[in-house]
Amino acid sequence: MFPAVHKRTGWRAALMTIFGRAYPRVIGATRELSWIFFEIFLPLVAVSAYVFVYRGLGAPEAYVGFVVVGGAMTAFWLNVLWSMGSQLYWEKETGNLGLYIMAPCSLMSILLGMALGGMVATSARALVILLLGAVLFHVHFAVSNFAQLFAVFMLTMAALYGLGMMFSSLFLLMGREAWHFSHLAMEPVYLVSGFFFPLRSFPFWISAAASILPLSLGLDAMRQLVFPPGTIHPFLGVKLEIAFLAVLAVLFIAAARRLLDHMERLAVREGRLTDRGA
């Protein structure tokens, strides 16, 4: 009987792990700069298409702003789906997962490192879409409350990445279905979260159900805060949305931790979780 592996815990070990896992992603991005074209330029062009759809329909110019903000936030959803949710499954397929589970550090820190490393490209993409979108399509931003905007963004990210960590365990347990689920969770989430139109365009109960996704409330609150008052008919007030986002963040992160622990125990006990192709 082998003695149990004691994993290093505490904030210092967590920070070292996060740094260690984020590092190759950040450095990798500088080794081949083609991602700037593929991950920033092409999505910007794709978002522009929705702007022209609205212009073709003769929509008020405010909708162009909604598209630009929603288009910028799609980057974070894709990052969560592919660089967090599906990542452990992909690591299993490429043979790294066993190493992660054996490593004397927490899986949560490894995942967070992946997320932060991936966020370099994600944030750049979101920022460029926002800035260029504003310049090219003459979107007028008028932030009414910077503190609330900061709180909304941070809570949205915390809830979103908590959800991503949950997905990573679930997807690993699902196997190949996970990959397809990630594909499936793109357009439907763009639709129900109101990436390209206000959340309130849906009947109340659909919007309420969609609020389980942090980006739905986050986007609605951000649009209220970055556009002049009266531009958007909000789903809920900003303060209420902040409160809901805080609840979602706590819930998702706690659930992610439990699921990761469960998955780790399963991997050790059954010894099959890291089998490729399973």
Place this chain on the structure above:
Amino acid sequence: MATWLGWQIESNWTDPLLFATYSIIKPLAGASILVVMYAVITHGNFSAPMFQWIYVGSALYLYVGSIMTGISWGVVDDRERYRMLKYLYAVPTPFAVYLLGRGVSRFITGSFSVWITILFGVIFLKIRQSPEHFHPALFVVGLVLGLATLASMGLVLGAVVLTLKTHTEQLGDAVAGALYLFSGAAFSIAMLPAWLRPLAYALPLGYWLEVMRRSLLGPPPAQFATFAAWSDGQLLLALLGFAAGYALLAAGTLKVCVHSARERGMLDQVSNF
């Protein structure tokens, strides 16, 4: 064989019912984004010819994503996940034929998505197709030429992916998403700024969608009059030219990129970060 392999990879991960559900939800959600955008602005005037043109165009555009992603993703999947690309390259089957085969499986699932989306429109969104406007010959010829062109575009993308180390997973979707701007699927090409229009005219997508929509819905509405002066024959001739041109481009790009990937040891490369 490649088509069979691709089909197995695409479809045997679950039972047929869940696979069918998956194949329906994704395209319908994509189409529904446009439907909601349209409904919000026009207060749900779905019977307008403009909406029919937008809806059918966007449904057909699903082929672009399916075929281009099918081929380019096949390269990533076989190289990084299954680690078989170098063996596939070594077998005495033309590499392009294998890649096209991988694309065909996505074409099959894509076809399912396209026609389910159109059927949904007919049943729930008042998409009406009158028999006198349906031109089967134009439809078939347009579909064949368009798909041949898309396959060549997919090969170009697949070839480029061979030479890339990073960020290739979403490339097919990203390129298809970007080309949407130049396709005239949901708005007229004339809506684009003057400096962007030449690029749209240089791509086959606008011509192909015009042919397909004319064959199904009849003459274009006033908001989509970009090709109104073109006859069906002229459009088909243009498509034929694009099909031939892109086939040559695909052959050239594949030759250059495969050589480059082989010389740089990228046929069996795994990125792992």
